Amino acid sequence: MLALVLVLAAATPFQESLAELARSKAKDPQKLHRLFDLAWQYDNAEHPELATSRGVAGYNNRWTDESLEAIERRKHETVSLGQALSAIDRRKVDAQDQVNYDLFRRDVDDDLAAQRFPRELLAITQLAGPQYLSSTLDIMPARTARDYQDIVARLDAVPQRLAQVEARLRRGVETGVVCPRVILRDVAAQLDAQTPEDPLQAPLLKAFAKLPEGVSEEARTDAVRIYREKIVPAYRKLREYFVSAYLPHARETVALSSASGGRPPPRSRRTRSTSSGFPR
């Protein structure tokens, strides 16, 4: 227990960077832009799928760590980010930067407000969840041998990601934060559709149907092996848990207020910006 407390109390690398910024002798406008840079790098590093979507290079070989521990850590780091911003004097930056300051403040405050509700426990719906991992692979660069190494690395980490989804769903069942059953009716079929018999028909392996020049056949062999040995069993396991253990606990009500003890949860900026697209 003591060890756990010590771990929680220790600053994370991001919190160290924020503390360093607070100690620096730089003027407020410089500090503000340094803070924007730190937060931007942190956002991309913590949410590699977002980085891929934005086209920021360097994060394409991994997924967001969606373990309950990492989600908890990020919540603490967001608090620190808000404190770091407060330590910068808004009156000492020009009018344009005051707008930047205020918008950044609003985003952080939205994220903080969203922490009141454990939205991460609603880890799967008909429109979002592990059946949509291929949508990130679809937008990854797939031109060079290096790009294919990144794709293979992400494929290799799919089982870990699915295990994290299951852990979140389990916590949701334990704490009574679950999705309405009616919207989950297509999910088992959506999960099944990720693992067809022919690996090259799988949504996750689309990039391997036809390899660009300069990418060796070995990349495809690796992908197919990972698919058969790791990805297919991992999706089956998640599906089994979902159908036999989660669905029976799904709720009959549809109102969000019934999933949150009557308090409507605020939508976080994060939730908005990671949704699959812009529906009509």
Added chain:
Amino acid sequence: MEKVLARVGFKGTLADFATFLRTDARFYFTDARELVREYRDIAKRIDPELTRLFGKLPRLPYGVVEIPAFSAPSQTTAYYRQGSPEAHRPGSYFVNTYKLDTRPKWEMEALTLHESVPGHHLQIAISQELTSVPEFRKTSRYVAFVEGWGLYAESLGPDLGMYQDPYSQFGQLTYEMWRAIRLVVDTGMHALGWSRDQAIDYFRQNSAKTEHDIVVEIDRYIVMPGQALAYKIGELKLKELRALASKELGAKFDVRTFHDAVLGSGALPLDVLEENVRAFIAQQRR
């Protein structure tokens, strides 16, 4: 809506007309490739007309693609996926080809204006290409701004050569009505204890949208509480600000510079947008 009924000489009630629009074979493709081709045709007809309404256009192109088969049954009629100038990736306008008898031709123009240009692609690509703001602002996605802009873009159709056909004109009105319906059913289900069936019934009674579409929509509002409210709320604000600028500036009002001013700072919370537009009006007056 009733004017359109008169224009096409339809004898019957609005509800009868809705049934006609949902069921008559003339409004539906039977080949998915033809549907996609028509979406592309509409998009390409809009593209050159944009210079009438915008000073600044994005450099990033966009394409029209089909929604992957595994998710199409649960997905809405269409959505936009942003591209990336840095990664040399175009924007993508995804269209649903599942159940062709639920994808009426009369909605295709309004839908395309919303998802591609001058809707999401135009707004989001311009925002990504901004050079004078910190990175986090290039990817801001305040929903009331982004979706309000999408719905506002639908209303620009007549200036872009759209809605010549009365059924497409009715499609636009149906789409606007649909976003108003969202204000009722989203709050109904999440705050006022409405059941899913009540929401579906209300939707069906007040719009010509097809049955499959209605159910997919309602299920989406269930998992994205409040999101559906952003469209109408954002559009009302944009129309209000345009009317204000037009009234204040009179003959000096230029729609191109107004649109450039609205889009030129990326997505914003609506109150900040209003401050920007008021500053724009003051500056134009000088």
